[in-house]
Amino acid sequence: GAVVSQHPSRVICKSGTSVKIECRSLDFQATTMFWYRQFPKQSLMLMATSNEGSKATYEQGVEKDKFLINHASLTLSTLTVTSAHPEDSSFYICSATTQENMNTEAFFGQGTRLTVV
Amino acid sequence: AQRVTQPEKLLSVFKGAPVELKCNYSYSGSPELFWYVQYSRQRLQLLLRHISRESIKGFTADLNKGETSFHLKKPFAQEEDSAMYYCALQTGANNLFFGTGTRLTVIP
Numbered sequence: 153g154a155v156v157s158q159h160p161s162r163v164i165c166k167s168g169t170s171v172k173i174e175c176r177s178l179d180f181q182a183t184t185m186f187w188y189r190q191f192p193k194q195s196l197m198l199m200a201t202s203n204e205g206s207k208a209t210y211e212q213g214v215e216k217d218k219f220l221i222n223h224a225s226l227t228l229s230t231l232t233v234t235s236a237h238p239e240d241s242s243f244y245i246c247s248a249t250t251q252e253n254m255n256t257e258a259f260f261g262q263g264t265r266l267t268v269v
Numbered sequence: 270a271q272r273v274t275q276p277e278k279l280l281s282v283f284k285g286a287p288v289e290l291k292c293n294y295s296y297s298g299s300p301e302l303f304w305y306v307q308y309s310r311q312r313l314q315l316l317l318r319h320i321s322r323e324s325i326k327g328f329t330a331d332l333n334k335g336e337t338s339f340h341l342k343k344p345f346a347q348e349e350d351s352a353m354y355y356c357a358l359q360t361g362a363n364n365l366f367f368g369t370g371t372r373l374t375v376i377p
Contacts, residue, residue, distance in 0.1 A: 257315045
């Protein structure tokens, strides 16, 4: 199946700094990428949907100025957590799909564990 | 609003026993439902989707619109089935809403 690579897998940062997480589709062109957040013992929560070349669509309650999403190419989307705080510590997962696979299957990255100290 | 409920966080069965992972949903539109699985130290991956009506690794799931359920079943559990299972509802173009997941442990 298609491969989605997410980097870094783990990151520890100081409170107040910004962290960038990359999500790459390695062997296909991802027309749409999704960013999820997972709190401990809770489900994945969709944060935002990004289409290549356009602004991301954020879910209700997600601060777009806090979580900056860029989808500059068909193979790369980035999530930047700005001015990180300890409450931003979480597991972030991206997924990607293609126009052909729309409504059929999303391919997931391996996730990024963010710890803000 | 859409909602996916997986009432069991943990489920343990013996090898060879039948297993059923429950999933109920709430959605005003026409539901597209999926089961995703995450094996230990691996990424989340699609197990099956209701529209294909397929059996993957011996698992099946039937959409019951009357009961708003999409339970995952397997007649004979195997050790390699031990994993985290997520039921997911698709509302738009791959906008997935996940349940809280059920960790299945198959006891040898």
